[in-house]
Amino acid sequence: MLVRGxxxxxxxxxxxxxxxxxxxxIPPLSGxxxxxxxxxxxxxxxxxxxxxxxCRMTDPLQPAAKRLHIVLIAGTLFLAAILSFRSxxxxxxGIHIATGRWILQNGAVPMxxxxxxxxxxxxYIAYHWGFQVILAWLEGVxxxxxxxGLRCLLVTMTALAVAWACRVRRVDPxxxxxxxxLATVAAxxxxxxxxxxxxxxxxxxTVLALDKYHDGSKRAAFALPLIFLGWVNTxxxxxxxxxLLPCIAQDAIRGKLRGPLLLGTALSVGALFLNPYGWEAVxxxxxxxxxxxxxxxxxxxxxxxxxPFKASNDPNSLFQMHGQYGAWMAxxxxxxxxxxxxIRLRRFADLVFLCALAVLSTLAVRNMSxxxxxxxxxxxxxxxxxVSASLPIVRRNRHRISIALGVAIxxxxxxxxxxxxxxxxxxxxxFAVKLEESALAIQAADFVRDHSLAxxxxxxxxxxGALLLRSPDHKIFIDGRNEVTGEDFFKRYLWLLExxxxxxxxxxxxxxxxxxxxxxxxxxxxxxxxxxxWTVAHYDGVAVVLVxxxxxxxxxxxxxxxxxxxxxxxxxxxxxxxxxxxxxxxSLSRWLLGGEEMPxxxxxxxxxxxxxxxxxxxxxxxxxxxxxxxxFWETSNNLGALYWRLxxxxxxxxxxxxxxxxxxxxxxxxxxxxxxxALFQGAWRNRK
Numbered sequence: 075m076l077v078r079g080x081x082x083x084x085x086x087x088x089x090x091x092x093x094x095x096x097x098x099x100i101p102p103l104s105g106x107x108x109x110x111x112x113x114x115x116x117x118x119x120x121x122x123x124x125x126x127x128x129c130r131m132t133d134p135l136q137p138a139a140k141r142l143h144i145v146l147i148a149g150t151l152f153l154a155a156i157l158s159f160r161s162x163x164x165x166x167x168g169i170h171i172a173t174g175r176w177i178l179q180n181g182a183v184p185m186x187x188x189x190x191x192x193x194x195x196x197x198y199i200a201y202h203w204g205f206q207v208i209l210a211w212l213e214g215v216x217x218x219x220x221x222x223g224l225r226c227l228l229v230t231m232t233a234l235a236v237a238w239a240c241r242v243r244r245v246d247p248x249x250x251x252x253x254x255x256l257a258t259v260a261a262x263x264x265x266x267x268x269x270x271x272x273x274x275x276x277x278x279x280t281v282l283a284l285d286k287y288h289d290g291s292k293r294a295a296f297a298l299p300l301i302f303l304g305w306v307n308t309x310x311x312x313x314x315x316x317x318l319l320p321c322i323a324q325d326a327i328r329g330k331l332r333g334p335l336l337l338g339t340a341l342s343v344g345a346l347f348l349n350p351y352g353w354e355a356v357x358x359x360x361x362x363x364x365x366x367x368x369x370x371x372x373x374x375x376x377x378x379x380x381x382p383f384k385a386s387n388d389p390n391s392l393f394q395m396h397g398q399y400g401a402w403m404a405x406x407x408x409x410x411x412x413x414x415x416x417i418r419l420r421r422f423a424d425l426v427f428l429c430a431l432a433v434l435s436t437l438a439v440r441n442m443s444x445x446x447x448x449x450x451x452x453x454x455x456x457x458x459x460x461v462s463a464s465l466p467i468v469r470r471n472r473h474r475i476s477i478a479l480g481v482a483i484x485x486x487x488x489x490x491x492x493x494x495x496x497x498x499x500x501x502x503x504x505f506a507v508k509l510e511e512s513a514l515a516i517q518a519a520d521f522v523r524d525h526s527l528a529x530x531x532x533x534x535x536x537x538x539g540a541l542l543l544r545s546p547d548h549k550i551f552i553d554g555r556n557e558v559t560g561e562d563f564f565k566r567y568l569w570l571l572e573x574x575x576x577x578x579x580x581x582x583x584x585x586x587x588x589x590x591x592x593x594x595x596x597x598x599x600x601x602x603x604x605x606x607x608w609t610v611a612h613y614d615g616v617a618v619v620l621v622x623x624x625x626x627x628x629x630x631x632x633x634x635x636x637x638x639x640x641x642x643x644x645x646x647x648x649x650x651x652x653x654x655x656x657x658x659x660x661s662l663s664r665w666l667l668g669g670e671e672m673p674x675x676x677x678x679x680x681x682x683x684x685x686x687x688x689x690x691x692x693x694x695x696x697x698x699x700x701x702x703x704x705x706f707w708e709t710s711n712n713l714g715a716l717y718w719r720l721x722x723x724x725x726x727x728x729x730x731x732x733x734x735x736x737x738x739x740x741x742x743x744x745x746x747x748x749x750x751x752a753l754f755q756g757a758w759r760n761r762k
Contacts, residue, residue: 142476143247149483150254151233156490157262158229159222161504163513164266165536166554167221168543173200174210175546183350187558189542191530191549198558201355202269204307209267221267222507228271232278239282242289243451246458248472251479253405253454257446259486260401264443272308274447276301280317281451287335288321295338303345310359311346313448318342320423362557371565372556378440397499402442405453406432411464412456419459424452485666494668500708502674511616512674518589518617519544525611527619528626529586532579535567536591537617573601586625591617592682599686615678635683638690639697648697649728652704654735664705672706673699681712689719700732707736714746723754 177183177200184198200206212220240250264270279301286294298318305311318339325331349355364370373379382399409432416425428449435445461468468475489495496503502513509516515537522531523545531548533541538553552559552567559567570579576598579585588608592599602608602620611630612619621627639645664670680696683689693716700709710732717726730747733740 139472139476142473142480143251146251146476146479146483147237147247147254149480149487150251150258151230151237153255153483153487153490154233154258154262155226155230156487156505157258158265159226159505160265160496161502161506161508161510162218162221162267163502163510164268165514165539167267167514168539168541169553169555170202170206170267170269171210171213172542172546173203174206174208175214177203177207178210178214187555189546189550190552192551193559193563194549196558196560196563198555199351199354199358201306201349201351201358202272202309203350204304205269205272205309218507218509225265225267225271228275229265232271232275235275235278235282239278239285240451240454242282242285243455245451245454246461248468248476248479249457249461250454252475253408253450253457255479255483255486256401256405256408257450260398260405261443261446263398264440269309270443273305273310273313276305276308276311277313277317277447280314284317284321287338292332292334295334296341298338299341299345302342303348306346306355307349310362312359312363313444314342316427316448320427324423358557371561371568373438375564375568376556379438381437382439382442383436397495398442402435402446405446405450406435408453408457409449411460412453415456415459415463416452418463419455421452421455424455428452428456489666489668492666492668493671494664494666497668497671498665500672512678513616515540515589515591515617516544517614518612518619521612521619522548522587522589525627525630527587527621530583531587531589532570532583532585533588534571534590534595536594537589540617541589571595571598573598577601577605586622587611587627588620589617592685596685603686613679613682615675615682618682635688635691636679636694639693645693645697645722645725648701649725651701652697652710652732654704654732660705670703670705672703672709676702677706677709677712680709684712684716689716692716704732705736707733707740710736711740711743714743714750718746718750721753723750723757726750727754 172189173184176188183200183203187194187196187198209221209224212224214220216223280298283294283297283301302311302314305314322331322335322339325335346356347353351358370379382402409428413425413428416422416428431441431445431448435441486495489498491505493504502510504510511517518537519540522541527548532551535552535554538550541548541550542553552563556564570576571594588602590599592613599618599620603610607623608620609623609628609630609632610618611621611627612633621630639648676695676699680692680694680699683692684696693713696709696713696716700706700713703709710729714726714729714733717723717729727747727750730743730750733743734747737743
């Protein structure tokens with residue numbers, strides 16, 4: 075869970091904050107599938123009847139076209155696999171590891187919170203305890219390879235299950251691949267180390283079981299209880315009912331409802347109660363659904379609970395991934411012609427579900443992936459019918475479209491493997507097995523552990539998971555488990571972030587040390603440092619640790635700040651090393667192959683000091699970051715802001731000109747460059 079803040083890269087936003095043919099009948103879809111499609115059987119019957127309407131298909135495929143489609147499907151599966159094989163940057167990772175370790179050590183699930191000193195009496199219903207145990211066990215046996223491998227395995231299994239389901243459905247392979255690629259791009263940001271990975275898999279397995287049942291395999295209905303048993307012990311099972319109930323209703327209306335499906339459904343409902351918490355784990359997900367209401371305090375302050383329309387236009391939002399947003403918008407637009415196709419096929423259950431999830435995805439960022447995974451099969455089915463009936467041009471150009479899709483998939487795979495995909499979006503991720511220290515407060519948590527800080531500690535929400543992961547002996551104040559903290563405690567937490575309220579809280583609770591990420595707490599940090607009662611014992615590009623001078627940790631020395639640059643000659647020597655060559659070939663190579671990475675620690679440390687009004691100390695790390703990675707405009711932009719505040723007009727103009735070389739449409743940089751140059755010339759004339 076992420077609290078709405080300045081974004082993944084606050085240095086990008088500092089200045090913005092300042093500114094405010096032949097027809098074949100095939101079996102229709104009967105429920106949901108997820109991201110990918112599979113090649114139809116090589117020998118299709120001339121017609122196929124079932125209890126649902128039939129989906130049109132294009133002209134019979136030639137062997138060469140079939141082979142090309144197999145390549146496209148394999149490429150889409152591979153794209154999903156490499157997108158899931160990446161470093162760990164999820165703030166909730168430490169929470170899941172800590173809970174899994176606790177369950178393994180105690181041989182039971184927690185009933186109240188065991189990790190905090192502030193809400194330890196709150197009930198803790200760890201409804202995803204199974205995921206946490208598996209994750210912690212793998213991490214203990216294999217290190218980080220265990221969790222990363224688990225994520226890759228679950229995503230790949232989901233993709234293969236979808237491929238099997240789509241083979242049963244016999245959707246048009248070309249349209250399916252198109253929807254699959256868009257869905258993969260739109261959903262990849264939710265390939266996080268979270269229990270919804272299991273939920274995605276169980277969703278697809280539910281779809282597969284229903285498809286096999288309607289394809290004639292009555293035994294498939296009895297796979298449903300096993301699916302729901304795993305689901306209720308790893309994540310929120312509600313999506314399973316959202317798949318199952320419309321199918322039952324549609325069968326009942328058409329007089330096709332039979333005993334196996336009814337029995338399988340009844341056993342599935344009973345399986346939901348086979349968990350350590352009993353009925354409480356069954357009703358907990360239903361209770362948490364209220365968190366998405368606009369009036370709820372979590373919806374108002376958690377970035378993933380805000381509308382994607384709002385998030386994409388908000389410079390302070392964490393969701394600034396335009397590729398993913400564009401893919402979601404494309405699928406949302408494709409749902410309109412798909413709806414017409416579903417109406418022609420009398421696929422009203424799919425139609426209702428498509429519309430419901432489309433609306434749901436517009437309400438909260440986190441629901442975008444639910445819409446993507448849940449409605450791709452309905453989209454592919456409806457679009458197949460719509461294209462066959464209304465767009466014969468697609469049939470005439472299948473080979474060209476297939477080639478274009480293949481090129482797009484290949485480019486995406488190269489960009490992901492090279493790191494260019496993540497770098498271009500300024501995301502702290504790599505195609506590697508590691509913890510992203512530039513995204514998580516790992517260094518600060520290690521400092522707390524290594525120095526055995528005494529007394530009560532306060533932390534903000536973003537660092538709670540890191541403290542649980544790296545210093546589990548220290549009780550936390552808050553973390554991202556909003557289902558445990560509750561609305562009242564979260565409101566109190568927000569109230570405490572106001573400096574005046576926090577000072578009272580410190581005296582009342584006898585707080586001895588503070589660990590906060592500086593993206594959301596700059597006002598509070600400025601006020602604490604003005605009070606002269608706290609020592610900055612540690613700071614880095616993510617978080618800062620303060621200890622009370624008069625308390626048991628007061629003997630810790632203050633971490634020195636970077637030396638300011640006092641020599642004008644040294645300043646211009648460093649500025650001259652920022653060598654930018656934005657040629658077309660180099661820009662294209664960087665976009666495709668990556669290569670250059672922003673030195674996150676230097677850049678974020680400099681930005682932290684700049685926002686803390688330590689302007690002179692911020693200059694050196696920002697200059698060093700710009701020298702190491704000159705083609706990232708954000709660092710030069712912050713240098714311009716720094717020199718503007720120092721009234722070093724010539725250096726400000728030079729920094730903003732560097733920004734304009736890389737981002738010519740940056741209106742603020744252009745205006746600041748012109749104003750700084752005019753002020754420099756005026757000062758020069760006055761000196762003469």
